[in-house]
Amino acid sequence: MEMETFDNLSGVSFRPQESLSIGAQLHRILRAAIIRGDLVPGQAISEIEISKKFSVSRQPVREAFIKLGEERLIEVLPQRGTYVRKISxxxxxxxxxxxxxxxxxxxxxxxxxxxxxxxxxxxxxxxxxxxxxxxxxxxxxxxxxxxxxxxxxxxxxxxxxxxxxxxxxxxxxxxxxxxxxxxxxxxxxxxxxxxxxxxxxxxxxxxxxxxxxxxxxxxxxxxxxxxxxxxxxxxx
Amino acid sequence: MEMETFDNLSGVSFRPQESLSIGAQLHRILRAAIIRGDLVPGQAISEIEISKKFSVSRQPVREAFIKLGEERLIEVLPQRGTYVRKISxxxxxxxxxxxxxxxxxxxxxxxxxxxxxxxxxxxxxxxxxxxxxxxxxxxxxxxxxxxxxxxxxxxxxxxxxxxxxxxxxxxxxxxxxxxxxxxxxxxxxxxxxxxxxxxxxxxxxxxxxxxxxxxxxxxxxxxxxxxxxxxxxxxx
DNA sequence: CTATGTATACTTGTATACTAGCATTCAAAT
DNA sequence: ATTTGAATGCTAGTATACAAGTATACATAG
The missing domain is CATH 1.20.120.530 (GntR ligand-binding domain-like)
Incomplete structure (x- = not known):
């Protein structure tokens, strides 16, 4: 069978990565929650707590936490805990x-x-x-x-x-x-x-x-x- | 014994977190390497490769990669590979x-x-x-x-x-x-x-x-x- | 009563094992 | 000769287990 070639695929927009990783999804969800105030400033949020709440392991949660930390929405204190940053x-x-x-x-x-x-x-x-x-x-x-x-x-x-x-x-x-x-x-x-x-x-x-x-x-x-x-x- | 109180500790600056985590150190090292050009644009760098080179596990490397990705210094393609971003x-x-x-x-x-x-x-x-x-x-x-x-x-x-x-x-x-x-x-x-x-x-x-x-x-x-x-x- | 040591239950950091998707190779079918 | 498809070896994503630092409660020594 011959390979059919298409030159007219202009209208088709293929979106790879449409289904984000768990870590990326968690990041989006938690980010919105913090901005909306559902997670209140000063509140402690541990990796385990979040992982249980969403029925996933700690690793994707860690990934989300790292990104949120970079955005200064949370503060990660090693061996102590992680807290929703208070607004400055x-x-x-x-x-x-x-x-x-x-x-x-x-x-x-x-x-x-x-x-x-x-x-x-x-x-x-x-x-x-x-x-x-x-x-x-x-x-x-x-x-x-x-x-x-x-x-x-x-x-x-x-x-x-x-x-x-x-x-x-x-x-x-x-x-x-x-x-x-x-x-x-x-x-x-x-x-x-x-x-x-x-x-x-x-x-x-x-x-x-x-x-x-x-x-x-x-x-x-x-x-x-x-x-x-x-x-x-x-x-x- | 009585508790001695110090009111004059002004000059003493205590720096917690002086020894950064492995992940944070890797981030710093890789960041510098990319900026200096030691890691050349377009080059593939896998988590395993870096972890072996520094004799650590993949997790700290992942942490560094996530941060580098946020800074747009590398590009992480799930299930495909990670590449040093070319300069735009x-x-x-x-x-x-x-x-x-x-x-x-x-x-x-x-x-x-x-x-x-x-x-x-x-x-x-x-x-x-x-x-x-x-x-x-x-x-x-x-x-x-x-x-x-x-x-x-x-x-x-x-x-x-x-x-x-x-x-x-x-x-x-x-x-x-x-x-x-x-x-x-x-x-x-x-x-x-x-x-x-x-x-x-x-x-x-x-x-x-x-x-x-x-x-x-x-x-x-x-x-x-x-x-x-x-x-x-x-x-x- | 006060200060100190200690056990315990947290926390995040790290290591390892496993899952699943992608790319390449190469053999088989047409 | 070309296409297909399975096998293989890579990749990053995820789960679990363990290590190590911290805070708290509480018993104990003074």
Missing amino acids: VKEVLDARHLREIIEVSIVREVAEKHDAELIRTLRELVAAQKQVPQGDNQSFLLLDEEFHRTLALSAGREYAWRVTEGIKAQMNRVRFLTFGSATPMQQLADEHAGVIDAIEAGDADLAGKRMEQHMRTLITTLPLMAERYPEHFVAE | VKEVLDARHLREIIEVSIVREVAEKHDAELIRTLRELVAAQKQVPQGDNQSFLLLDEEFHRTLALSAGREYAWRVTEGIKAQMNRVRFLTFGSATPMQQLADEHAGVIDAIEAGDADLAGKRMEQHMRTLITTLPLMAERYPEHFVAE
């Missing part, structure tokens, strides 16, 4: 600061490109954000993430986006604390829209200013949260 | 770009503080840099790292510095390729001095400009290296 106000502010200069730099870059297709994509995202029902913070967070990711990648700044993902993790821990109160989704979506307007107008300065303001909005509740939930934060 | 010109440029905005932001911040003590420390570092004998790239690299670290930490930007460490790893891979040729230590040290001058003068704009230029100097050899050692770089 100083570290969050430091991380936010870095994110600000990254995102401002990106948006300024994008503002000078005049990419109509991109503008359309961004506007769709903001429209979707405005339709998220009050209280569905999870959905809004995903759309928010998509917005900033689209901006970063359209500027070809993949490295910057990877860094931003880590920063967002720290910032979102605070945001989830705030979710008891109402999230100002409308305000955030409006700020997004304002940034898009400035980009479309090709006004890099304005776009930068608005992104700067947006980055500040994201942690307005930080001091309040630190005061309301002191046990979630490191004493400093 | 695009990624290095992207990383450098991020480093530029970080370091410029830091130096601008520092320029407005007028910290005489800091200025003195920085000048000492540059003086030491100028005394490094031609060819001793390792020593110069350490002093260079110290210079930028001092700047970042004096601005209280620890998060930014952690990110910069990762970026430097990528950039230094190129720099070590260049070490066959001569490293322009004098030029780099002079640029450092120029930055300090601007900081001392409190001229944030100038300090930023000079740091920007410095960041560009650091990768001038990139296109040449990519052409001379194509097998070390990913095709793109």
Whole structure:
């Protein structure tokens, strides 16, 4: 039988590694749990405990712990124990600061490109954000993430986006604390829209200013949260 | 016997964890080996191979591999093998770009503080840099790292510095390729001095400009290296 | 009552054995 | 000659067992 050759496989996207390893899955699950606050700051989590809870061995748990440690979401103390890191106000502010200069730099870059297709994509995202029902913070967070990711990648700044993902993790821990109160989704979506307007107008300065303001909005509740939930934060 | 109490232990700095775990040591060793180019890009390195070479089990090697994978220095392909990542010109440029905005932001911040003590420390570092004998790239690299670290930490930007460490790893891979040729230590040290001058003068704009230029100097050899050692770089 | 030693039950670190997926070789079938 | 498929030897992923450091409780000596 002859080998049939296909030249037209353009539409087919083959995704290897679709089923992640147990360790990788655990990492994803625990990461989300910490950010959401299901695992509370300061809480002890041993490898054995987690391995029993998920009916796996300690090794994949160790793998997840190593990664979480690198992301500074947990702290592994050899022969002592592993703890969910408490939130550090100083570290969050430091991380936010870095994110600000990254995102401002990106948006300024994008503002000078005049990419109509991109503008359309961004506007769709903001429209979707405005339709998220009050209280569905999870959905809004995903759309928010998509917005900033689209901006970063359209500027070809993949490295910057990877860094931003880590920063967002720290910032979102605070945001989830705030979710008891109402999230100002409308305000955030409006700020997004304002940034898009400035980009479309090709006004890099304005776009930068608005992104700067947006980055500040994201942690307005930080001091309040630190005061309301002191046990979630490191004493400093 | 009575318990004697000490109130004056200020000078004593007790360092727990002075002896790192095998996994942590392997991570450090392999990281340096990859950056120096002792492990060449594209080379296959299996867990067993490394574990035998260092007479340890696979587990600590796995721990090191996980961390190296996170740093994008190796690529782990499940059930296939682990390879030293080839250098990506695009990624290095992207990383450098991020480093530029970080370091410029830091130096601008520092320029407005007028910290005489800091200025003195920085000048000492540059003086030491100028005394490094031609060819001793390792020593110069350490002093260079110290210079930028001092700047970042004096601005209280620890998060930014952690990110910069990762970026430097990528950039230094190129720099070590260049070490066959001569490293322009004098030029780099002079640029450092120029930055300090601007900081001392409190001229944030100038300090930023000079740091920007410095960041560009650091990768001038990139296109040449990519052409001379194509097998070390990913095709793109 | 206080200080100290000790047993014990934790913790993470490391070693070893086993599982399962992938690539290559090579023989067999067409 | 070409294709297929099984065998083999590699790889990383996972499970289990053991080693070693730490914290706690508690008995014991002073």
